[in-house]
Amino acid sequence: MWNDFPLLPDNASKMGFQIDLVWWFLVALTVVMTVLIFAAVVTFVVWFRKKNDGRVATQIEGSTQLELLWSGIPLVILMGLFGWGTAVYVQLMRPPADVMDFYVVGKQWMWKVQHPTGQREINTLHIPVNKAIRLTQTSEDVIHSFFIPAFRTKKDVVPGRYTQQWFEATKLGTYHIFCAEYCGTKHSQMVGTVTVMTQDDYQNWLAGVVAGESPEETGKKLFEGMRCVSCHPVSDKTTTIDGAPARGPLLAGIYGKEVALKDGGKVTVDDSYIRESIMRPLAKVVAGFEPVMPTYEGQLSEEQIIQLASYIKSLKGSEENSGAADGGAKK
Numbered sequence: 443m444w445n446d447f448p449l450l451p452d453n454a455s456k457m458g459f460q461i462d463l464v465w466w467f468l469v470a471l472t473v474v475m476t477v478l479i480f481a482a483v484v485t486f487v488v489w490f491r492k493k494n495d496g497r498v499a500t501q502i503e504g505s506t507q508l509e510l511l512w513s514g515i516p517l518v519i520l521m522g523l524f525g526w527g528t529a530v531y532v533q534l535m536r537p538p539a540d541v542m543d544f545y546v547v548g549k550q551w552m553w554k555v556q557h558p559t560g561q562r563e564i565n566t567l568h569i570p571v572n573k574a575i576r577l578t579q580t581s582e583d584v585i586h587s588f589f590i591p592a593f594r595t596k597k598d599v600v601p602g603r604y605t606q607q608w609f610e611a612t613k614l615g616t617y618h619i620f621c622a623e624y625c626g627t628k629h630s631q632m633v634g635t636v637t638v639m640t641q642d643d644y645q646n647w648l649a650g651v652v653a654g655e656s657p658e659e660t661g662k663k664l665f666e667g668m669r670c671v672s673c674h675p676v677s678d679k680t681t682t683i684d685g686a687p688a689r690g691p692l693l694a695g696i697y698g699k700e701v702a703l704k705d706g707g708k709v710t711v712d713d714s715y716i717r718e719s720i721m722r723p724l725a726k727v728v729a730g731f732e733p734v735m736p737t738y739e740g741q742l743s744e745e746q747i748i749q750l751a752s753y754i755k756s757l758k759g760s761e762e763n764s765g766a767a768d769g770g771a772k773k
């Protein structure tokens with residue numbers, strides 16, 4: 443019967459054990475301290491109960507040794523815990539280089555997922571085992587939170603920005619996806635499953651789903667359809683496809699680089715910056731260009747913005763020209 447109510451959910455991810463260890467240590471520390479404190483309270487209540495035996499209270503002036511001891515020991519334990527927790531957190535924030543990029547869009551009340559190869563699914567997520575998976579997530583309406591208890595990962599899904607989380611499943615099986623941020627009347631039904639498959643099964647699964655286009659391919663079409671190409675060069679040229687001088691920065695090879703801004707600041711080109719530049723182009727104008735780009739707010743869905751960003755990410759610049767877009771800022 444107790445197996446029906448496990449203390450912790452299944453642990454099916456690479457980081458799960460380390461996260462659990464920190465958690466168990468915290469629980470154990472809390473239990474030990476609580477027991478010690480309550481034992482002391484009860485003992486002293488009984489031991490020092492007022493008795494009519496004529497004893498007079500003595501004044502105690504404090505003890506430097508004791509003070510040092512009961513400040514020093516907790517300091518060491520808590521700083522250790524801080525260092526340990528930080529080390530695990532840093533790993534959780536830094537996916538390995540060969541990570542697979544999935545996109546998640548939350549909306550009331552469903553999860554829309556797109557695979558790197560273009561397949562889409564709703565409220566289910568199929569992934570290969572022993573492969574690092576990164577989710578880039580955003581919301582079409584309110585704040586949601588994408589939570590896979592078995593992987594010990596959870597990250598808020600926020601409208602107007604991208605959040606990311608990564609995990610590597612280590613155990614085949616099907617696990618719960620929950621929305622962990624109250625998001626309206628059907629919040630409790632905003633659930634799904636993640637299915638961890640062998641590499642072969644995953645390939646078969648992909649083959650069985652109508653792939654559609656990859657985010658990059660759709661992004662390319664959008665980029666041309668929305669006439670982004672009439673201002674932004676996409677190959678290593680300083681002119682647009684029409685041969686006119688570029689009114690916007692060269693996009694080839696720009697992803698992941700730091701660019702200098704008109705106002706003297708700097709920004710690293712990532713999905714968030716691309717999103718901001720599409721929706722609020724005047725917020726951070728690249729040095730050397732005029733603030734002439736119109737906003738595309740209301741004209742693109744979150745999925746389309748993700749597709750545009752994936753396309754821009756896929757544009758590789760050649761070495762000698764890759765500094766042209768960023769005014770020579772460091773690579």
Ligand SMILES: [Cu+2]
Pocket residue numbers: 548551585586587621622623624625629632
């Ligand atoms: Cu939700």
